[in-house]
Amino acid sequence: MEFLRNTWYAAAWSDEIAPGSLFQRKLLNTDVLFYRLSGGGLVAMDDRCPHRFAPLRLGKLVGDRVQCPYHGLEFDGSGACVHNPHGDGRIPGRARVQSYPVAERLGVVWIWMGDPALADAEAVPELPGLDPVVFTVNRGYINVDAHYELVADNLLDSSHIAYLHPDLGSDGVTEAQTAIRQAGDAVHVDRFMPGETLPRFLDLVYDMGGRPGDRWLEVSWQPPAVIEVRISVGPAGSPRAQARQRPTYHLITPETDWTCHYFWSSGRDFRHDDSRLHAMLQEGIARIFETEDKPMIEAQQQTIGRVDFDMLSPIPLAGDGGVFKTRSILRKLIAQERVGRTDPMRQVPVGASS
Amino acid sequence: MEFLRNTWYAAAWSDEIAPGSLFQRKLLNTDVLFYRLSGGGLVAMDDRCPHRFAPLRLGKLVGDRVQCPYHGLEFDGSGACVHNPHGDGRIPGRARVQSYPVAERLGVVWIWMGDPALADAEAVPELPGLDPVVFTVNRGYINVDAHYELVADNLLDSSHIAYLHPDLGSDGVTEAQTAIRQAGDAVHVDRFMPGETLPRFLDLVYDMGGRPGDRWLEVSWQPPAVIEVRISVGPAGSPRAQARQRPTYHLITPETDWTCHYFWSSGRDFRHDDSRLHAMLQEGIARIFETEDKPMIEAQQQTIGRVDFDMLSPIPLAGDGGVFKTRSILRKLIAQERVGRTDPMRQVPVGASS
């Protein structure tokens, strides 16, 4: 499996990485160690000492350095070895741990696992629906035993909702016209379900009391697998601007070739102080993902086996436009990256006349 | 590993597939879904939707159709997609699940996983010892972590009984002359132990009260791994026709290359209404298979590792005639099938003068 490297992946929720402690997560088949510098900065590096390959996560923080648990080498936040307690204390030239550019924004930790020189702070995904000034936010994390693209496929395709999610689905979702747009490398898949009686869970969340509502379901994907699903509901026939907004994010990051991390959030611009609603959303969303989506996606992966999904010639249905578009964009970007790495024009000798 | 394809394999006991429900079993490395049509017919198909490869067993029956749990496609008993709830409802040409010929006879469900055109209802194994008019029958199912031929070998070779089964064996079994006959592709291995004091379990089953008996042990194998072991016991010196008959069947079907399904039955033409005997047989036979044969066969597989048994040059003993014969017949049939599939004579262009 080949992953897109020169891009930002969601690595953690900010509060998973507590000050003064070491946090480890496997990302793109690599064990990564995270910790916070005393000045507040965040660092990420390989969780592997270059001396005997002990995992640094079993060591300890000594000020802004991580100390290897096995022989006490110390590394600073750049991954450079800055203390060797043995012999004459000289630090071998290669004594360095690979570090990674990171960014932290609105409670999400992002990591760049490609060429560090290309890491672009401007390209960190904007997730305005996590802004605490505007939205009250629920969050969660799930580990899924499936290729990360299967989780992204699930989110891009609302046509499964009526079948997999009795508390969310309706015939309206299945029948709704789907508008698919591509904008650059982003893909948008929108559905509008006017004047429907909302499924129970949504009726409670949007406080509809059984009255018919208009529902907008707007999915936006950007590579590699950063997905917003904006769910807006208002009384049937009322203007869109008056609808209640619930931007939800779904940040999918490969853990290994066949497992992934799934960070989810759900913001709302209404009933901010309703702690009962807050608890209901936290429990309800986690339950839907953990007992409906995750088992289905894992069963799907089991059935497929450890082979590339695209090799299996899946039958396309009407709801799959988004899935095919995003998969094809991702393939294109990965292919471009591969070409970039082996481009012979980049290896023209210095002084050559090209 | 290569399996014989154009043959009937035991797939289930009939009562494992309850009306109105979906039943799944992995057979020859393939997940197969079974269910009953409202008219009583039985169907078998791949447990894998061709759209996103969700396992259909997690779906539900809608009349005579199975509905995919993920996006609601519906398939009829032939595996054809007959309902698409999405878009314009058109059914894509390739939206079809591979189905398999099945047959049901005397409580056994059989499946044909080769070329459906060759499936021959006449060739379904006759197992008269399951006929409830004549015999009272115990049955069971065991999953074995071993190549299916190791289980068949065990049944073909009665010389292990004295060592592995203290409740069944006797010196007589080890010393008895073995008659081996091949009839077509079937193999028969017979032993006669006249005038022996029967081992405790058999003494109880045949109600011998410690008197000496004559015992016939007749094993019949037919490919791929359908085995009858007929155990007949009568008072020493009395005519064979008066012996009590106990036809037992042992239907072995590959689950994967390295695991198998073992369906066993034991019929008796005596003491039909003796519920205590019935319970003793059920418990006793299951215990012998589960605590004596299965652990030995699984330990044997562990010791061998995941390599082809025949590559290991096993030392042949006197009791192995049946094992070598059946293995060689099976190899021959598999080789013939392989040739059939690639026979260049079958690809002579239409109109060629051959």
Add this chain to the structure above:
Amino acid sequence: MEFLRNTWYAAAWSDEIAPGSLFQRKLLNTDVLFYRLSGGGLVAMDDRCPHRFAPLRLGKLVGDRVQCPYHGLEFDGSGACVHNPHGDGRIPGRARVQSYPVAERLGVVWIWMGDPALADAEAVPELPGLDPVVFTVNRGYINVDAHYELVADNLLDSSHIAYLHPDLGSDGVTEAQTAIRQAGDAVHVDRFMPGETLPRFLDLVYDMGGRPGDRWLEVSWQPPAVIEVRISVGPAGSPRAQARQRPTYHLITPETDWTCHYFWSSGRDFRHDDSRLHAMLQEGIARIFETEDKPMIEAQQQTIGRVDFDMLSPIPLAGDGGVFKTRSILRKLIAQERVGRTDPMRQVPVGASS
């Protein structure tokens, strides 16, 4: 992975192999069966019947023979089949189990898994520190999920002690000058820490009562992975000859490519009858190995993955001299053995003029 074959490996503590019983252990990827002959001799052979490959350990001892649990073949201590209860009782020519030269000395069972003709009883490692006339000995066994050389590396390198073992380490150990000597294929790594306050555990063991002591830490390695660590402690400034001696042995044997057996012992020439000290050593040493070394070495292996350590270009530190020397000796010996096996001079045709 390639192991040195023509050498003695520690296989068991003598008391693991009780008279009248069968003992099995996997060594160098091979299941080996051990038992004692009635005359006291010890035998080792493959735990695998040549008939159907049943594991002999599930069988039983019949006098000095092991009886196969499946079909009753019997093998003597040389691995020869000496009884076949089937048919005419003739023993097939190839009915023989591979046996291995063994030696037993001072409570250690050694096995030679190379060419039996080369097995040299004189070459069995001398471990005088196990002599019960001189030393009172604690012993233990640990199974480690790591390549056996990682365990040897750990023992050769005392520079990790201060970091991994708070009860054993001191700044003195880290700072001490290391003397490395090679003598033939053996490697010695010595450290001397004069006039230090001993860590708590050692202070108790050597009964120092907090007084400063001189400590000698002398590590000797011989291939494949037989290691002595002699720890000597005396009052600061007193002659070496008066120091209390604690020779400890660490016998490491591959179980598989990625797991190993670790036999440890600790002898002392002082406080022989102190049962409280004896229990403290037993508990304390086992705890240090099981809760400090083993988890670190297994985490190290996990981080490395199943690849050859030497391929990873580890960064060398001052304490690694012994590790690099021993690894290089072992590589050399394995390479010599490989050459020996394929030496073309050994294949000169009979009668050739060379």
